[in-house]
Amino acid sequence: MTEVITVDARGLSCPQPAMMTRQALQKLGKGTVEVLVDSPTAKENVTRLAKNAGWTVTVEDSPDGSARIVLRK
Amino acid sequence: MERIQDCGVYRLSDDLAIVQTVDFFTPIVDDPYLFGQIAAANSLSDVYAVGGKPLTVMNIVCFPSQSMDIDILRQVLLGGLAKVCEAGAVLVGGHSVDDRELKYGLAVTGLIHPQKVLRKETARPADKLILTKPLGTGIISTAIKAGVATEEATTRAVASMVTLNRVSSEVMQEIGASACTDVTGFGLLGHAAEMIENTDRGIIIRAGAVPVLPGAEDLAAMGMVPGGLYRNRDFRSAMVEFAPGLSQFRQDILFDPQTSGGLLIAVAPEKAKGMLSALHASGVKEAAIVGEIVKSPAGKIVVEP
Incomplete structure (x- = not known):
């Protein structure tokens, strides 16, 4: 069982969601990180950060504009 | 409806007009003195973009007097x-x-002079486009906010933002330009788009020739991308064609919203090298020819490697 960290970045504006995700990725090293965001900018920045750090990214969009981003390594 | 220019222009007589512009914003660096310099250079830029000479200014200030030391305001001013x-x-005044x-x-x-106002949309086919400052201040400002910008990136971005477009404007007027605008919140491609929108001309931008501040690429890879960049991209995507294989960063940086960005000057091809040399010789060292005006495809920006 790998550890899962959830980062709730809803309601926060850039660059905070990316920074919180970056800290979680560095802390975990590998495993699964779930990031909750509610802005297009946060979604793109978290995706960009994670891909560039070698994590696989799965985005689940919600109709209300928020998204659950699952990062795995 | 008249196309929106960088300044309002009001003719007083046959040989004299006033140009007016206003801009103000929240701090993008921690140092209040530097913020004051950046904001002022940014506000003055529109006058330089149309080829004018600043005469008088008035301060515009919003200040939290209950929670902030008045000395901070003094430094800003x-x-x-x-x-x-x-x-x-x-x-x-102010x-x-x-x-x-x-x-x-x-x-x-x-x-x-009313006959010498430089407009955005008067560039001619084959004109070269000169950009006078490197891109990346939006990404680096975001990284400064997050506390992850390197010292070099911060220093270079601040040095660029506090630099007036005065010298660039003087050189441009001396040699003669056919159109000009300044690169600010809409990014290079957003402002370039304004030069050709609803005209019979297009633009080719050579991405590899566009000067970029050091550190911007690494910081973008860390997700230090301002929301304005994505909005600029989404707004103009229908007008822009990227060559296949162009990296995501090379695409993104062309939409990075700039604070106190450089001038984007259209100049006749036979004058372009002379203008570039004159800019370099006058201390505008990072000026570069970044593209040209073309007849086809009209109304489009093609970004080549």
Whole structure:
């Protein structure tokens, strides 16, 4: 069982969601990180950060504009 | 409806017009003196873009007087005043209101000959496009906010933002340009788009020739991308064609919203090298030819490697 960290970045504006995700990725090293965001900018920045750090990214969009981003390594 | 230009222009007589512009915003660096300089240089830029000479300015200030030391405001205003003096303009007044967040900028009035106003959309096919400052201040400002910008990136971005477009504008007028605008919140491609929108001309941008601040690429890879960049991209995507294989960063940086960005000058091809050399010789060392105006595809920007 790998550890899962959830980062709730809803309601926060850039660059905070990316920074919180970056800290979680560095802390975990590998495993699964779930990031909750509610802005297009946060979604793109978290995706960009994670891909560039070698994590696989799965985005689940919600109709209300928020998204659950699952990062795995 | 008249196309929106960088400044309002009002003709006083056959050989004299005033140009007016206003801009103010929240701090993008921690140092209040530097913020004042950046905000003032940014406000003055529109006058330089149309080829005018700043004459008088007025401060615009929003200040949280209950929660912030008044000395911070003093430093902001001194920074701004230093740039106003450098521009050869005179501070004649201003207005402040109490607000939750500090904001500062200038209302600027300048002078210009009515026949010499440089417009955005008057570039001609085969004109070269010269950009006078590197891109990346939006990404680096975001990284400064997050506390992850390197010292080199911060220093270079600040040095670029506090630099007046005065010298660039003087060189441009001396040699003669066919059109000009300044690169600010819409990014290079957003402002380039305004030069050809609803005209019979298009633009080719050579991405590899566009100067970029050091550190911007690494910081973008860390997700330090301002929301304005994505909005600029989404707004103009229908007008822009990227060559296949162009990296995501090379695409993104062309939409990075700039604070106190450079001039984007259209100049006849036979004058372009001379203007570039003159800019370099005058200290505008990072100026570069970044593309050209073309007949086809009209109304489009093609970005080549």
